[in-house]
Amino acid sequence: MTLFWILAFLTVPAALTVVLHRNPVYSALALVFTLFQVAIMFVALEAYLIAFLQVIIYAGAILVLILFAIMLLSLEPEEPSPERSTMRAWGWGVAALLMLELGAVASMEHGASPAQAGPKDFGSVTSVATELFSTHLLPFELTSILLLVALVGAVVLARRRS
Amino acid sequence: MEVLFTFGKVVFAFLIVLQLTLILLWVERKGSALIQDRVGANRANIFGGVLPFNLGIVNTWMADPLKLFHKEDIVPEAADQFLHWFAPWIAILPLFVTFAVIPFGDVLVAGGYTINLQAAELDLGILYILAMLSLAVYGVVVGGWASNSRYSFLGGVRGTAQMISYEIPMGLALVSVVLTYGTIDFQQIARDQGELMFGILPAWGVFYQPIALVVLFIAGMAESKRVPFDLPEAESELVAGFYTEYSGSKQSVFMMADFVEVAIVAALVTTLFFGGWQVPYLYRDGFQFPGGFDIALPSLLVTVLQVASFLVKLFLFCWLQILVRWSLPRLRYDQLMELGWKRLLPLALINVAVTAVMVLLLDGRTIP
Amino acid sequence: MDTPVEYYLVLAAILFGIGALGVLIRRNVIVILMSIELMLNAVNVTFVAFARQQWSVDGQVIVFFVMTVAAAEVAVGLAIVLMSFAQRKTINADEINLLRW
Numbered sequence: 001m002t003l004f005w006i007l008a009f010l011t012v013p014a015a016l017t018v019v020l021h022r023n024p025v026y027s028a029l030a031l032v033f034t035l036f037q038v039a040i041m042f043v044a045l046e047a048y049l050i051a052f053l054q055v056i057i058y059a060g061a062i063l064v065l066i067l068f069a070i071m072l073l074s075l076e077p078e079e080p081s082p083e084r085s086t087m088r089a090w091g092w093g094v095a096a097l098l099m100l101e102l103g104a105v106a107s108m109e110h111g112a113s114p115a116q117a118g119p120k121d122f123g124s125v126t127s128v129a130t131e132l133f134s135t136h137l138l139p140f141e142l143t144s145i146l147l148l149v150a151l152v153g154a155v156v157l158a159r160r161r162s
Numbered sequence: 163m164e165v166l167f168t169f170g171k172v173v174f175a176f177l178i179v180l181q182l183t184l185i186l187l188w189v190e191r192k193g194s195a196l197i198q199d200r201v202g203a204n205r206a207n208i209f210g211g212v213l214p215f216n217l218g219i220v221n222t223w224m225a226d227p228l229k230l231f232h233k234e235d236i237v238p239e240a241a242d243q244f245l246h247w248f249a250p251w252i253a254i255l256p257l258f259v260t261f262a263v264i265p266f267g268d269v270l271v272a273g274g275y276t277i278n279l280q281a282a283e284l285d286l287g288i289l290y291i292l293a294m295l296s297l298a299v300y301g302v303v304v305g306g307w308a309s310n311s312r313y314s315f316l317g318g319v320r321g322t323a324q325m326i327s328y329e330i331p332m333g334l335a336l337v338s339v340v341l342t343y344g345t346i347d348f349q350q351i352a353r354d355q356g357e358l359m360f361g362i363l364p365a366w367g368v369f370y371q372p373i374a375l376v377v378l379f380i381a382g383m384a385e386s387k388r389v390p391f392d393l394p395e396a397e398s399e400l401v402a403g404f405y406t407e408y409s410g411s412k413q414s415v416f417m418m419a420d421f422v423e424v425a426i427v428a429a430l431v432t433t434l435f436f437g438g439w440q441v442p443y444l445y446r447d448g449f450q451f452p453g454g455f456d457i458a459l460p461s462l463l464v465t466v467l468q469v470a471s472f473l474v475k476l477f478l479f480c481w482l483q484i485l486v487r488w489s490l491p492r493l494r495y496d497q498l499m500e501l502g503w504k505r506l507l508p509l510a511l512i513n514v515a516v517t518a519v520m521v522l523l524l525d526g527r528t529i530p
Numbered sequence: 531m532d533t534p535v536e537y538y539l540v541l542a543a544i545l546f547g548i549g550a551l552g553v554l555i556r557r558n559v560i561v562i563l564m565s566i567e568l569m570l571n572a573v574n575v576t577f578v579a580f581a582r583q584q585w586s587v588d589g590q591v592i593v594f595f596v597m598t599v600a601a602a603e604v605a606v607g608l609a610i611v612l613m614s615f616a617q618r619k620t621i622n623a624d625e626i627n628l629l630r631w
Contacts (some may be wrong), residue, residue, distance in 0.1 A: 008541050015545050015568055019552035024561055025245075025307055031564050034302065034545075038571050045538070045582040047590045052289040054574075057597045060296025062567065062604045067303050067533045069608045070560055071315070073615055083250065084557075091554030099547025106539030106576075125286070125346060125589060129495045131587045132594065143598040150602035157609035 003044055011037040023072045032063050046123045168275050172262065175281035178473070179261045182480065183421040187226055189358055190421075190484055193249050197488045230414035238309060238407050245308035250408070250415035253301020256294040259421040263287040264429045265349040267469040268446075271461050279439070279469070280349050287348035288336050291430065295385060299325040301419060302387070302404050303445050309407035317403025320495070321394030325385055327502040332381035334510035337372040338517040349518030356445070362452050364442040367435035373513045375435045377506050381408045382427030383483060384502065390413075390490040393498060423446040428479035436475050452500060538579035546572035559611050559621045563604065570600050 014037065017030035035058045042051035110116055121127045195202025237246055250318060267279030284290055299322060306318015343351045357365040368375055382393040395403035402408075405416045443451050444467060448459035461466075493501065545568060552565025574593045581589025613622050 001533050004537055004541075008537075011541065012544060012548070019556065019561075019565055023557060027564055029245075029300075029304070031567065032569065035571060038575060041538070041541075041575055042578050044533070045591045046580045047581065047593070048286060049289070050574075050578060050593050052286055052293050053594065053597060055293035056289065056296055058567070058571075059603060060293065060299075060329070061609055064296075064322060065604055065608060066560060066564060067300075067307075068319070070325075070614060071307055071319055071322075072305070072612070073560075073621065074531050079453055084608055088555050091551060095547050095551035095554055098547065098550050101545060102543035102546055103540050105503065105614040106543045117628045119585065122585060123587065125289075127587050128594070131539055134540055135588070136591050136595075139595060142536050143595060146602050150605045154609040155607045157390055157531050157606070157613050 003040075007037055007041055007044070011041075025067070028067045028070060029065075032059050035059050035063065048123045049125050049128045050123070069078060163352070164274070167275070168281075171277070171279065175261050175264070175266065176258070177401045178266065178476075179390060179425060179472045182314040182425045182476070183418050184227060185395040185419045186424060186480055186484070187417075189481065190487075191226075191228075191302070193481070193484050194488045197485070205311060224493070229412065231411045233410040235410035236407075236457070236497075238311065239337045241407060242308040242310065245304050246407070247412075248300050249305035249308055250412045250419075251301075252304055253298060253419040254415055256297040256420065257419055257426060260291055260294040260422075260426050261429065263290050263348055264433055265352050265438055266472045267465055268353070279350065279465070283349070285345075285347040285350075287351075288340060288346040291426075292329075292333060292336065294424070296329060296425070298419070305416070306394075306404035307406070309404075311407050313400045313402070313406040314373050315402050317394045317396070317406065320396075320400075321387060321404055321529070323386070323518055324391065324498060324502075328381040328391075328498065330504075331377050331502065331506035332385065334369075334507070334514055335378040335381065336434075337477045338374045338510070339367060339371055339378075340512045341514070341521050342367070344521075348433055352433055352440065353460060355437040356440050358452070364437060364440065365435045366440075371435065371513070373509060374498050374517075375431065377510045378434070379427070379431055380501075381506060382423075382430065382484065384498075386423035386427060387484070388420060388424070390493050391498065392492055395493060396492065424480055424483050425476070427483065428476050431479050432472065432475040436479075438474040438475075439469045441467055444468070535579050535583040538575055542572045542575040542579070544572075545569075545575065557623045559614075559623050559626070560608075561613075562623060565605050567600060567604070570596055 011034055014030045014034040018027045018034060021027045021030065037052060039051045039054040039059075042048075042054060119127065192202045234434075236444060237243065262282035263284050265278075266279035270277040271277055282290075302321035302325065303318050305315045306316075306321065309315070309488050344352050345354075351367075353525065355364065355366050359365045359369060363369060387394050393403075394400075395405070397403075399407065407412055408416060432477060443449050444459075446461065446464060448464065449457040549565045549567075549569030549572060552568065553562050556565065574596055577589040577593050577596070578591075581587060591611065594596055609620055614626055618626065
């Protein structure tokens with residue numbers, strides 16, 4: 001319980017920094033921190049493999065790519081523009097409503113866990129991989145096609161037109 | 163008691179890294195001198211010539227870090243003050259904790275306790291190493307960006323591209339190793355290498371996965387950003403690359419991070435391919451040579467021998483990397499990318515495919 | 531489980547709302563991409579929390595798929611951003627309006 005509160009009090013400000021900081025580099029670094037907190041949340045929820053994948057894929061690959069792009073474009077901090085203040089107010093309102101709605105649904109009673117203690121290897125590499133390569137084999141194979149398409153798409157986009 | 167043991171193990175693992183980086187600093191200076199046929203650093207004297215003799219290794223070993231940490235710390239005015247301060251720490255912290263999962267011995271049996279000689283008994287060792295190594299790139303990116311200097315910036319961009327490129331062959335090399343041993347726990351991998359092949363050859367990973375060894379070693383050297391892969395630093399092009407604007411203790415932290423990475427690559431190669439703490443033919447109760455020739459040894463001596471064996475192997479592979487560093491010229495950027503994407507990546511992929519087929523054929527393991 | 535699943539769900543809802551806020555109020559395309567990542571992560575927390583509550587690894591497997599989709603999305607998204615920057619010298623979402631009617 002203590003761990004949850006520590007995580008919550010670290011994650012929410014970090015997430016707000018991602019969204020509100022004017023300098024994109026700080027946003028990206030705050031996002032790295034947020035993702036790291038989420039990884040610790042996964043460990044607390046006994047999803048050990050997923051927690052490590054979170055760090056390797058998100059923090060180690062995706063965010064480095066985003067930082068790389070930010071640096072390549074050498075972005076300046078964003079200046080708030082006055083003509084968009086009404087739009088911003090609407091944005092805040094809609095987001096707050098969405099948050100309230102989701103929060104209300106999430107805080108409803110979800111019933112207790114069916115069993116007090118789960119299988120001993122819950123969340124381990126073996127258990128997740130067995131599930132992944134048996135029940136979810138077709139989606140797994142399809143992700144390889146997805147990644148291939150993304151790869152080809154990125155290469156086609158990035159290729160210099162002569 | 164258990165807590166004390168864990169504390170002791172963590173301290174020991176930490177000391178290995180810390181001392182190794184300091185020793186490597188000295189070895190690098192003396193080793194480069196040896197290779198280039200010079201004398202090298204030879205007159206560090208802590209007490210200002212009071213002592214009649216030169217303390218050699220002890221002096222340079224202590225004098226170098228002391229000197230570095232006492233230099234003035236200059237922060238450029240235009241730099242991002244917070245991130246400039248923070249970058250060296252992001253660079254080194256993930257690397258320091260990486261050593262926690264490397265086993266430095268089998269078990270220590272003493273006074274009724276059996277202690278597993280691995281600081282963090284994590285059964286997800288290889289994933290942990292991958293996660294921590296992938297975090298190390300942030301030090302380079304953030305340092306290069308926060309300095310607000312063109313040289314640093316170019317070094318940072320180069321470093322990012324290089325490190326994410328070489329992480330892929332490295333990961334694939336680790337995948338084929340995992341396929342071979344069927345576990346991602348370092349201690350288990352080290353134990354599995356204690357068996358014998360054909361009753362005579364130690365079953366070390368190097369005999370099963372020579373290609374993975376080559377790929378991992380090259381990719382690991384590229385990750386540590388040293389010659390011939392030192393494009394992020396490239397002193398003839400970028401002054402000092404991403405740490406151009408660093409001085410004093412912060413610069414030495416970056417330098418230390420490089421050495422820790424060297425030590426990590428050496429530790430990975432040792433543990434995965436050269437038996438870790440295994441000494442050939444040495445078992446828990448002494449040597450058992452093929453041909454029925456045995457020497458019984460006390461358990462404590464066996465443990466000491468194993469830890470010593472690990473340290474010797476670790477040091478050998480560090481030395482090999484220093485040797486490569488002082489022998490080869492720097493790659494060009496296109497050569498670097500070509501080596502990573504057109505040579506190592508296909509090689510590692512083919513290796514994974516062949517390993518998977520071999521494991522399926524030889525082991526008879528079935529997909530559930 | 532000492533922490534009830536609802537706590538994690540509410541935290542995930544808050545994170546999702548913050549991500550949505552970023553998508554709505556920011557104009558920098560890369561920051562919008564990062565906000566989408568934040569929302570995906572909030573969803574992942576929900577999946578893992580339910581997986582833990584139901585003692586079923588299915589939730590964790592889905593997180594694996596979400597991560598794959600996120601990686602693909604970022605690769606293509608950043609390529610588009612870089613190309614549009616090369617041609618129009620902006621990554622402001624208001625000014626990239628070629629496909630807007």
